Amino acid sequence: MPTVRIPTVLRKHTDGNAKVDADGDTVGEVFAALIDEHPGLGDQLLEDGKVRGFINVYVEDEDIRYIDGLDSPVEPDDEIAIMPAVAGGSA
């Protein structure tokens, strides 16, 4: 089952867990399963059916904007990472 990495700022919705398993063949399906299990994440991740601003989502380190958005395919061993958008570190 794909694993989803949850950023610190959202772990209050996953009982403090940094990694959560959720099933699906696309990012959208995995998110739906994730939100089913942890309803608090719903408003945090999606807005009008799209990924919210200030969030970047990656499948195997690749930004899904450059794959196929929420329709991006997910393999059973893949890691999906959710990251907040921040100003660059050593700029």
Add this chain to the structure above:
Amino acid sequence: MRFDDVSQAIGNTPLVGLPNLSPDGYQVYLKLEGHNPTGSVKDRVARSLLEHALKDGSLREGQRVMEPTSGNTGIALAALCRVLGHPLTCVMPENTSEERKQILQLYGADIVYSPADQGSNGSVLMAQELAAEDPDVFMPFQYGNPANPLAHYETTAPEIISDLPDVAAFVAGLGTGGTVTGAGKRLKQYDPSIKVYAAEPEYGDLVYGLRNLDEGYVPEVLDIDVLDSRIKVNSRKALTMTRRLAAEEGIFAGVSTGASLHVAIRVCKRLPEGSKVVALSPDGGWKYLSTGAYAPGDADEIAERISGTLWA
């Protein structure tokens, strides 16, 4: 090469091949921005920010400059402000490395610390507040100033095109977004088939330092449409590649270089065989020695131990 002052010695950095680390059938090159006068790519940005501000009148002679920066931009601004006669205040997270603090102070810059637990977002917010309170201060604001990507449009990319006319892909780190946006636009105007990839550091939790997602920040200068992809790189992968770069190619670089190089090697297989890929190395490793990133030992363990300060 002879120059009248340090500001003229910026740019025209070496583009160096990596025969040992390039995947079979591909040629990866590093553009060594550590060869700039203050040791980083930010010399180009600082010069562009100040020159444009002086030209359009937003910066007056002798006026104080203030900028949120945890390192290279501050150091570059500090050197140029000295030469041009501007006092400088840098706003930076208090966990910034000792080398950088000392270099800034040596150049005569004043430092204001923002809380470590608010990361670089905290520096941006604090600098914006301080500048708003003081009308006598000029803030170039690299995250939102078009003169930042313009520096790469006007200098970095033309140098790459001149040195490697058949470049197939360009990779640079994502901080302000200035490098990928400016150089990427110029490269695609030159040849629309050139791919542009951003290597995004996966920072430690300290840098994220957010209480909620609404505190997130996307730099105004970043144009995500220039990118063909954006690939995140964790501390372990970036540090491993940075250390291999020294061991196998004799190049001592900062950890962001390892991140971009990791992405450059990863994307090779998406390109036709024989492709040439340029990764930008923002700086050398000198300023990060005190982090322990280069100490003897296992790269995975070191990355784990210092992930909070590695990119900060």
